[in-house]
Amino acid sequence: MGAAAEPRFHVLAVDDSLVDRKLIERLLKISSYQVTTVDSGSKALEFLGSLVNDDRSSSDALPSVSPSDHQGVDVNLIITDYCMPGMTGYDLLKKVKESSSLRDIPVVIMSSENVPSRITRCLEEGAEEFILKPVRLSDVNKLRPHMMRTKKLKDQEQESQEEPERHGDEIGLPPPPCQHELETQQSQDPQTQQIQQSQQPKSGNNSNKRKAIDVEEGLSPDRTRTRYNGVATF
Amino acid sequence: MERNNQLQRQVALMRQSLFDQGYLDEQFVQLEELQDDTNPNFVEEVVTLYYRDSARLIASIEQALDKSPLDFNKLDSYMHQFKGSSSSIGGRKVKTECSQFREYCRTGNGEGWQDKQGPEVQLLAPHRKKKRDSAHNSFC
Numbered sequence: 001m002g003a004a005a006e007p008r009f010h011v012l013a014v015d016d017s018l019v020d021r022k023l024i025e026r027l028l029k030i031s032s033y034q035v036t037t038v039d040s041g042s043k044a045l046e047f048l049g050s051l052v053n054d055d056r057s058s059s060d061a062l063p064s065v066s067p068s069d070h071q072g073v074d075v076n077l078i079i080t081d082y083c084m085p086g087m088t089g090y091d092l093l094k095k096v097k098e099s100s101s102l103r104d105i106p107v108v109i110m111s112s113e114n115v116p117s118r119i120t121r122c123l124e125e126g127a128e129e130f131i132l133k134p135v136r137l138s139d140v141n142k143l144r145p146h147m148m149r150t151k152k153l154k155d156q157e158q159e160s161q162e163e164p165e166r167h168g169d170e171i172g173l174p175p176p177p178c179q180h181e182l183e184t185q186q187s188q189d190p191q192t193q194q195i196q197q198s199q200q201p202k203s204g205n206n207s208n209k210r211k212a213i214d215v216e217e218g219l220s221p222d223r224t225r226t227r228y229n230g231v232a233t234f
Numbered sequence: 235m236e237r238n239n240q241l242q243r244q245v246a247l248m249r250q251s252l253f254d255q256g257y258l259d260e261q262f263v264q265l266e267e268l269q270d271d272t273n274p275n276f277v278e279e280v281v282t283l284y285y286r287d288s289a290r291l292i293a294s295i296e297q298a299l300d301k302s303p304l305d306f307n308k309l310d311s312y313m314h315q316f317k318g319s320s321s322s323i324g325g326r327k328v329k330t331e332c333s334q335f336r337e338y339c340r341t342g343n344g345e346g347w348q349d350k351q352g353p354e355v356q357l358l359a360p361h362r363k364k365k366r367d368s369a370h371n372s373f374c
Contacts, residue, residue: 019284019319026268026276083314112318134261134322137268 009147010034014044014080014092015110020133024079024110027140041080041087045095048075048102075105076147079131082111082118090122097126104154106146110135255327262324284323291316310339 011033013024021037028035038044078096080089087095089109096102109122112133119130128146131139252258269276295312298305317332 017315017319017322018287019280019322022280022283023265023268023322026273026280030268030270030273083318112314112321133318134264134324136261136264 008032008034009076009144009151010036010074011143011147012044012047012075012078013037014039014041014078014084014089016040016081016084020081020110020135024135027135027137028079030137031140031144036075041084041089041092041095044078044080044092048078048096048105076151077106077108077143079108079110079143081133082109082122083113090118090125093122093125093127104150106150108143108146257327258324259326260324261322265323280323284319284325287319288316291319304342306339306342310336313339 011028013021013028013035015021015024015037016039018039021039025035025037036047038047078092080092082089089111093107093109096105096107103126106128107126108129108131109127110131110133111118114132122130129142131142253262265277265280291312295309295316298309298312313332313336317329317336320328320332
């Protein structure tokens with residue numbers, strides 16, 4: 001890593017379950033992440049500073065992503081439950097990926113149900129990982145590479161505007177397998193691993209395309225970061 | 235203090251029996267491992283949240299079970315939530331009961347049970363009570 005000090009990543013956790021929010025918050029904090037928890041997709045989007053009502057993609061050349069009270073908020077990863085009333089985790093994923101200001105934030109989906117079609121759909125929509133609940137520390141340990149990769153890409157972008165064809169794999173971080181640690185259905189693991197790995201180049205190409213259009217606004221590390229220490233916006 | 239050691243032993247035995255009897259599973263150990271000097275009451279906090287949450291859910295489920303015809307979608311949704319939080323704290327037995335209950339909900343839906351009185355009702359009725367009781371028993 002190039003950074004002198006270990007960067008403190010900020011994770012936004014989205015879950016409608018009180019118990020699960022408490023758990024994921026603890027898991028993330030014990031892993032030295034800054035955590036903000038919210039109980040719905042819409043609150044997540046609020047926090048992220050863009051209530052995406054329509055598809056405003058590349059016309060969105062916003063210098064600052066966020067509303068005034070969230071100036072300089074830097075979210076390095078969004079981890080969201082799939083099954084939520086109103087906006088599902090999948091809906092949230094879509095909105096994030098459709099937003100020019102948010103789409104480079106890695107998104108991880110959690111679900112209590114091991115439904116292959118669901119997993120595929122999420123990965124195809126751009127989710128980095130699909131984690132099966134109950135979530136444990138080993139699952140959270142898999143998140144760091146995604147955050148490192150995105151941060152590294154952002155840092156490189158700031159150094160030079162040149163965007164070579166780089167992706168997680170080539171930076172030296174192996175694509176993490178989707179281990180679901182499910183008692184039954186062991187056969188799912190190789191299948192989802194394949195899906196995950198086949199998705200990597202696809203999303204890589206997309207992110208390069210996106211980078212060519214967007215400049216990362218408002219997310220540079222030298223900005224003053226507002227610390228949100230587990231402030232739960234219920 | 236000798237008394238302290240005795241109590242600790244009792245607690246340890248009780249804890250172990252909860253695992254042995256299948257009330258708790260590995261996920262509970264995960265919770266325990268998240269507890270440390272900086273967060274010395276983590277397990278208690280989570281379980282307290284869980285109890286509060288579960289009480290609310292059970293009340294909703296009981297209400298829904300008293301309705302006729304049964305709203306299986308609603309019941310399934312409550313059970314999904316209950317199962318989820320139980321699973322997150324390692325409540326293995328409750329989780330299993332919830333799964334079972336959801337199966338009945340699914341069966342009920344599949345047979346288009348909604349407005350019928352008939353053999354299906356008889357089939358469902360004892361299970362309803364059983365689910366309620368087992369949910370109570372494993373919960374209280």
